[in-house]
Amino acid sequence: MLDERTLVVSVSQSGETVDVLEAMQVAHLGGALQVTICNTEGAQTTRVADGTVLTRAGLERGVASTKCFTTAAVALYALALRLGQLRGTVAAEEVALRIAELSRLPDAAARALAEGPACRRMAEEFVGAQHMLFLGRGLAFPAAMEGADDQVLEIGSNRSQSAHVPFCVPQLRRFDDGQTYSPPHIQ
Numbered sequence: 001m002l003d004e005r006t007l008v009v010s011v012s013q014s015g016e017t018v019d020v021l022e023a024m025q026v027a028h029l030g031g032a033l034q035v036t037i038c039n040t041e042g043a044q045t046t047r048v049a050d051g052t053v054l055t056r057a058g059l060e061r062g063v064a065s066t067k068c069f070t071t072a073a074v075a076l077y078a079l080a081l082r083l084g085q086l087r088g089t090v091a092a093e094e095v096a097l098r099i100a101e102l103s104r105l106p107d108a109a110a111r112a113l114a115e116g117p118a119c120r121r122m123a124e125e126f127v128g129a130q131h132m133l134f135l136g137r138g139l140a141f142p143a144a145m146e147g148a149d150d151q152v153l154e155i156g157s158n159r160s161q162s163a164h165v166p167f168c169v170p171q172l173r174r175f176d177d178g179q180t181y182s183p184p185h186i187q
Helices: 018-029 044-048 066-087 092-102 105-113 116-126 138-155
Strands: 007-012 033-038 051-054
Touching (some): 007 018, 007 066, 018 033, 018 044, 033 044, 033 066, 044 051
Parallel strands (some): 007 033, 033 051
16 A cells, blocks of 8 residues: 555644654555655654754643644645645645635734633533533544544643643544544554
8 A cells, every 4th residue: 555656744743643654664665655744853853854844833831732733724725735746736826815815823822822712611610510512523533533533532631741641531423424433643
């Protein structure tokens, strides 16, 4: 399955995560070209990959780093747009339109941050909840999984400082196709 015509894109906040590095080794042995999206300049993933996209999100303060997730998602989106353009499947005008939309993200983030007091009030309402359901479809699906995975499971159980520790969660059933989804790091 892996050969010199395969592009493997790894995403790592720290660039030192063992499971990502192991997958990169498998890709290397298969002859695949590798690009890593990483927040940490000089990290191991950046030394192993053929190409690097640095997100430059700043120092991570815990495993559940929203800024690192967001910058990695933007980098993946921009990379996909560029690859689509190079392959002739996405027109230059479409790329320009999507990049213009991305340029509005800082203002959107500022507006969301201004809602902090309302979010705190909502969090106080739900702090005792034993169950939460994160829904996302299409491009929102990864954000929903990030919310369920990091925000609730790690922060909610006071594990935000135990970087890269696997933990167990129940499998999640996707309602759109009935497939069962388990994040790849679940053991």
